Amino acid sequence: MPSGTLYFIENNQRFLRGLEPEDIDITLSRVLDLVLEQSPKHRAHINSEIKRQMIAAWHAQPAWPEVQKAIQSIREELGLEVFVHANGTTRLQLDLTRSSGLNFNMLFSSQLLGVYKPSPFQG
Secondary structure, three states: OOHHHHHHHHHHHHHHOOOOOOOHHHHHHHHHHHHHHOOHHHHOOOOHHHHHHHHHHHHOOOOOOOHHHHHHHHHHHHOOOOEEEEOOOHHHHHHHHHHHOOOOOEEEEHHHHOOOOOOOOOO
8 A cells, every 4th residue: 555545544544433633743653653664674764753853844844836826816816715624733734834935814624623635424
């Protein structure tokens, strides 16, 4: 199984058990452990401090170069507000907004709403 899907599988399993979204740092830590179990040669190089730094890096991601212009276009050309619903915690969304320099009219997090996206429930 590709390691990139483990995060979403973890979220889906929590959803199916009726659990609320958890702090994304906890989920990322658990998923990183699963990935490292599949790759013993890499596990030997990852101590607790490196793991902490890897998880913290999720809170300081730059935006793709074209995103700022796209958001501006949505606002100016279409006259729309720009909302975000992202998996993870509200703290993560605030950190990412700050580090990316992007400005949104509203931020929704899975933590705040109590649901993940995509939601397997099709009601």
